[in-house]
Amino acid sequence: MYDVTSFYVLYIPFFITHYALRIAQGTSNMNRITDLDVERYIYSLLPARDRVLQEMEGVAYQHGIPIIGPVVARVIYQYATLIGARRVFEMGSAIGYSTIWLARAVGDGGKVYYTDGSQSNASEAAGYFERAGVTDRIEILVGNSLDLIDQVEGSFDLIFNDVDKHYYPQVFHKAVPRLRKGGLFITDNVLWSGRVTRPAHPGDRDTAGIQEFNRLIYSSPDLLTTILPIRDGLAVCTKL
Structure with a gap:
């Protein structure tokens, strides 16, 4: 402990x-x-x-565990409640900090899909979920979220993306088709400490991935996108 x-x-x-x-x-x-x-x-x-x-x-x-922190967490909670989200898929959940906020937002009968590649993280998260009283609203899936989303049927009200940054363009192509109209696609770290303002160094897959992702979400005819310059940058996209 x-x-x-x-x-x-x-x-x-x-x-x-x-x-x-x-x-x-x-x-x-x-x-x-x-x-x-x-x-x-x-x-x-x-x-x-x-x-x-x-x-x-x-x-x-x-x-040194990456979590979104309380400022960003309140934003995603607020957006989830504004659209009445009942079905949420989270891509990259770590110890489940953001998962708890989302589980509280969906309310009784809602469902949040937790995903992480680490069984250790998932086990630790499960303990927090029980103590927070939201276990019945969360389904824990261990593995690559890009694969796991294909294993869950149906559309989602909200997809929250916080995976490894070089995967962001792949997440875009996986996530957007799975959102209902009016649903939200929210992504953390899209300003990447300001590094997105400069050309990515050779081999810097994370910065290059975020830059391509930002281009995709703003150029997509299926999305209305805004980047909020809070913390490390939060992209909020509405499915049109």
Whole structure:
């Protein structure tokens, strides 16, 4: 069991302080998309999360596990509730932080499909789901989400994409046909610490993948796309 008690109170200010320090030292791999003072201000406004989510935030910070964090999580929760999403497919779920937010958004009788390539992540996530009281709303699938989506029949109200970045163009081609009209295709990290503004270096498949993905979502006649410049960039696409 991880010792994360101190993170229940200190996680957000501690994160912001160390983030600022790493930028000042030039050791951060993330460029600022928004002003650091703005980031700090937004985090200061956030209502406290419940104990399970706070613990997950602490674990993610301590162990370098990628999660979307509470600012982006509130956005996807808000969009899911706005469209009345009942059926959600998540591509890349890690320890299930975003999955819990989505499961709470779909409500009783809704279904969220968790996908991750790691059985260890899936097992850890299952424990969090039980403690959060959302187990009955989640189906856990272990493997490559690009393959797993073919194993689930029907259309989806919302697809959330947070897989390895060089797979993003493949996700586009898999996900868009599976959305209902009016459904949402939401993708994290589309500004990629600002690296998308420059030509990708040879061998940098992640940056090149995101750049191609962004071109696809804006040029598709099937989507209405907006990129929100929050955190590392969040693309919100409506199926037309």
